[in-house]
Protein backbone atom coordinates (compact mmCIF):
# COMPACT_ATOMS: atom_id res chain seq x y z
CA UNK A 1 0.00 0.00 0.00
CA UNK A 2 2.70 2.43 1.02
CA UNK A 3 4.57 1.72 -2.24
CA UNK A 4 1.51 2.53 -4.34
CA UNK A 5 1.15 5.92 -2.65
CA UNK A 6 4.74 6.86 -3.49
CA UNK A 7 4.18 5.98 -7.16
CA UNK A 8 1.08 8.20 -7.27
CA UNK A 9 3.03 11.12 -5.83
CA UNK A 10 5.75 10.72 -8.49
CA UNK A 11 3.12 10.77 -11.26
CA UNK A 12 1.65 14.08 -10.07
CA UNK A 13 5.12 15.59 -9.95
CA UNK A 14 5.81 14.57 -13.57
CA UNK A 15 2.51 16.05 -14.72
CA UNK A 16 3.36 19.39 -13.12
CA UNK A 17 6.57 19.62 -15.14
CA UNK A 18 4.75 20.22 -18.47
CA UNK A 19 1.93 22.51 -17.42
CA UNK A 20 -0.29 24.17 -20.09
CA UNK A 21 1.29 27.55 -19.35
CA UNK A 22 4.71 26.22 -20.41
CA UNK A 23 3.24 25.02 -23.70
CA UNK A 24 1.54 28.33 -24.48
CA UNK A 25 4.81 30.15 -23.74
CA UNK A 26 6.71 28.12 -26.31
CA UNK A 27 3.90 28.49 -28.88
CA UNK A 28 3.85 32.26 -28.46
CA UNK A 29 7.34 32.72 -29.84
CA UNK A 30 6.71 32.57 -33.60
CA UNK A 31 3.33 34.16 -34.16
CA UNK A 32 4.30 36.16 -37.27
CA UNK A 33 4.07 33.62 -40.11
CA UNK A 34 5.70 35.66 -42.85
CA UNK A 35 8.57 36.88 -40.69
CA UNK A 36 11.88 35.10 -40.96
CA UNK A 37 15.48 35.92 -41.68
CA UNK A 38 16.57 36.02 -45.30
CA UNK A 39 20.28 35.73 -45.88
CA UNK A 40 21.19 37.57 -49.08
CA UNK A 41 24.82 38.21 -48.15
CA UNK A 42 26.42 37.86 -44.75
CA UNK A 43 27.57 41.50 -44.79
CA UNK A 44 23.94 42.58 -45.27
CA UNK A 45 22.71 40.92 -42.10
CA UNK A 46 22.41 44.25 -40.28
CA UNK A 47 20.14 45.55 -43.03
CA UNK A 48 17.95 42.45 -42.91
CA UNK A 49 17.56 42.81 -39.14
CA UNK A 50 16.38 46.40 -39.65
CA UNK A 51 13.65 45.17 -42.00
CA UNK A 52 12.16 43.12 -39.19
CA UNK A 53 10.88 46.23 -37.39
CA UNK A 54 8.14 47.79 -39.53
CA UNK A 55 6.30 50.86 -38.25
CA UNK A 56 2.62 51.28 -39.09
CA UNK A 57 1.21 49.63 -42.21
CA UNK A 58 4.12 49.15 -44.61
CA UNK A 59 1.73 48.65 -47.54
CA UNK A 60 -0.10 51.94 -46.89
CA UNK A 61 3.22 53.71 -46.84
CA UNK A 62 4.14 52.08 -50.16
CA UNK A 63 0.76 53.15 -51.59
CA UNK A 64 1.16 56.77 -50.55
CA UNK A 65 4.54 57.37 -52.22
CA UNK A 66 5.87 56.94 -55.76
CA UNK A 67 7.46 53.48 -56.31
CA UNK A 68 10.90 53.25 -54.69
CA UNK A 69 13.31 50.66 -53.36
CA UNK A 70 12.75 52.17 -49.92
CA UNK A 71 9.13 50.94 -49.87
CA UNK A 72 9.88 47.98 -52.22
CA UNK A 73 7.00 49.06 -54.46
CA UNK A 74 7.81 48.46 -58.15
CA UNK A 75 4.56 49.50 -59.82
CA UNK A 76 1.27 51.25 -59.08
CA UNK A 77 -1.99 51.37 -61.01
CA UNK A 78 -5.08 53.43 -60.10
CA UNK A 79 -6.22 51.01 -57.38
CA UNK A 80 -3.46 48.41 -57.02
CA UNK A 81 0.27 47.94 -56.72
CA UNK A 82 3.13 45.43 -56.83
CA UNK A 83 5.51 45.25 -53.86
CA UNK A 84 8.49 42.94 -53.37
CA UNK A 85 8.21 40.56 -50.43
CA UNK A 86 10.85 41.49 -47.85
CA UNK A 87 11.12 37.83 -46.88
CA UNK A 88 11.09 36.06 -50.26
CA UNK A 89 10.74 32.31 -50.65
CA UNK A 90 12.35 32.60 -54.07
CA UNK A 91 13.80 35.31 -56.28
CA UNK A 92 10.94 37.33 -57.76
CA UNK A 93 8.52 36.70 -54.88
CA UNK A 94 5.95 39.50 -55.37
CA UNK A 95 2.94 40.79 -53.48
CA UNK A 96 0.01 42.17 -55.50
CA UNK A 97 -2.39 44.22 -53.44
CA UNK A 98 -4.98 47.00 -53.37
CA UNK A 99 -3.65 50.48 -52.56
CA UNK A 100 -6.50 50.96 -50.11
CA UNK A 101 -6.01 49.61 -46.55
CA UNK A 102 -8.50 46.74 -46.63
CA UNK A 103 -8.20 43.20 -45.31
CA UNK A 104 -11.39 41.77 -46.80
CA UNK A 105 -11.56 40.80 -50.45
CA UNK A 106 -15.36 41.23 -50.33
CA UNK A 107 -14.93 44.88 -49.30
CA UNK A 108 -13.25 45.79 -52.61
CA UNK A 109 -15.32 47.64 -55.19
CA UNK A 110 -15.79 46.00 -58.62
CA UNK A 111 -13.30 48.46 -60.07
CA UNK A 112 -10.70 47.74 -57.40
CA UNK A 113 -11.12 43.98 -57.81
CA UNK A 114 -10.89 44.15 -61.61
CA UNK A 115 -7.78 46.34 -61.39
CA UNK A 116 -6.19 43.96 -58.86
CA UNK A 117 -6.97 40.89 -60.94
CA UNK A 118 -5.49 42.43 -64.06
CA UNK A 119 -2.35 43.43 -62.16
CA UNK A 120 -1.87 39.82 -60.99
CA UNK A 121 -1.73 38.78 -64.63
CA UNK A 122 0.66 41.62 -65.52
CA UNK A 123 2.96 40.59 -62.67
CA UNK A 124 2.81 36.95 -63.82
CA UNK A 125 3.77 38.07 -67.30
CA UNK A 126 6.77 40.02 -65.93
CA UNK A 127 7.97 37.05 -63.86
CA UNK A 128 7.57 34.73 -66.84
CA UNK A 129 9.68 37.05 -68.96
CA UNK A 130 12.49 37.53 -66.42
CA UNK A 131 12.71 34.25 -64.57
CA UNK A 132 11.10 31.69 -66.89
CA UNK A 133 9.92 29.61 -63.93
CA UNK A 134 8.52 26.13 -64.34
CA UNK A 135 5.40 27.28 -62.47
CA UNK A 136 4.12 29.90 -60.03
CA UNK A 137 2.27 29.88 -56.74
CA UNK A 138 -0.53 32.45 -56.90
CA UNK A 139 -2.25 32.72 -53.57
CA UNK A 140 -4.05 34.75 -50.95
CA UNK A 141 -3.98 34.03 -47.23
CA UNK A 142 -7.26 35.69 -46.28
CA UNK A 143 -7.25 36.63 -42.57
CA UNK A 144 -4.83 35.96 -39.71
CA UNK A 145 -6.19 32.45 -39.09
CA UNK A 146 -5.36 31.59 -42.71
CA UNK A 147 -1.76 32.68 -42.20
CA UNK A 148 -1.78 36.27 -43.51
CA UNK A 149 1.35 38.10 -42.29
CA UNK A 150 -0.39 41.51 -42.46
CA UNK A 151 -4.10 40.53 -42.35
CA UNK A 152 -5.33 44.15 -42.20
CA UNK A 153 -4.09 44.86 -45.74
CA UNK A 154 -4.79 41.98 -48.09
CA UNK A 155 -2.08 40.85 -50.50
CA UNK A 156 -1.73 38.10 -53.05
CA UNK A 157 1.56 36.20 -53.13
CA UNK A 158 3.13 35.44 -56.48
CA UNK A 159 6.09 33.07 -56.23
CA UNK A 160 8.07 31.76 -59.20
CA UNK A 161 8.81 28.04 -58.80
CA UNK A 162 11.29 25.68 -60.36
CA UNK A 163 11.24 21.90 -60.17
CA UNK A 164 13.34 20.86 -57.17
CA UNK A 165 13.63 24.34 -55.64
CA UNK A 166 12.50 23.11 -52.23
CA UNK A 167 15.74 22.82 -50.33
CA UNK A 168 16.27 21.70 -46.76
CA UNK A 169 18.23 24.77 -45.65
CA UNK A 170 15.21 26.74 -44.31
CA UNK A 171 14.26 23.77 -42.17
CA UNK A 172 17.58 23.52 -40.40
CA UNK A 173 18.54 27.18 -40.16
CA UNK A 174 15.20 29.03 -40.46
CA UNK A 175 16.97 31.00 -43.16
CA UNK A 176 16.28 30.99 -46.87
CA UNK A 177 19.09 31.55 -49.34
CA UNK A 178 17.88 33.66 -52.25
CA UNK A 179 20.16 33.94 -55.28
CA UNK A 180 19.17 37.51 -56.24
CA UNK A 181 19.33 40.56 -53.94
CA UNK A 182 16.17 42.61 -53.37
CA UNK A 183 17.88 45.54 -55.13
CA UNK A 184 18.43 43.45 -58.27
CA UNK A 185 14.83 42.23 -58.27
CA UNK A 186 13.53 45.77 -57.75
CA UNK A 187 15.70 47.21 -60.55
CA UNK A 188 14.63 44.57 -63.06
CA UNK A 189 10.91 44.84 -62.39
CA UNK A 190 10.85 48.61 -61.98
CA UNK A 191 12.54 49.20 -65.33
CA UNK A 192 10.13 46.79 -67.02
CA UNK A 193 7.01 48.50 -65.70
CA UNK A 194 8.43 51.96 -66.38
CA UNK A 195 9.14 50.89 -69.94
CA UNK A 196 5.62 49.56 -70.28
CA UNK A 197 4.13 52.85 -69.05
CA UNK A 198 6.13 54.70 -71.70
CA UNK A 199 4.96 52.28 -74.42
CA UNK A 200 1.28 52.68 -73.55
CA UNK A 201 1.36 56.50 -73.35
Ligand SMILES: [Zn+2]
Pocket residue numbers: 057058059060061100101102152153
Ligand atom coordinates in the same frame (compact mmCIF):
# COMPACT_ATOMS: atom_id res chain seq x y z
ZN1 LIG B 1 -2.42 49.33 -45.14
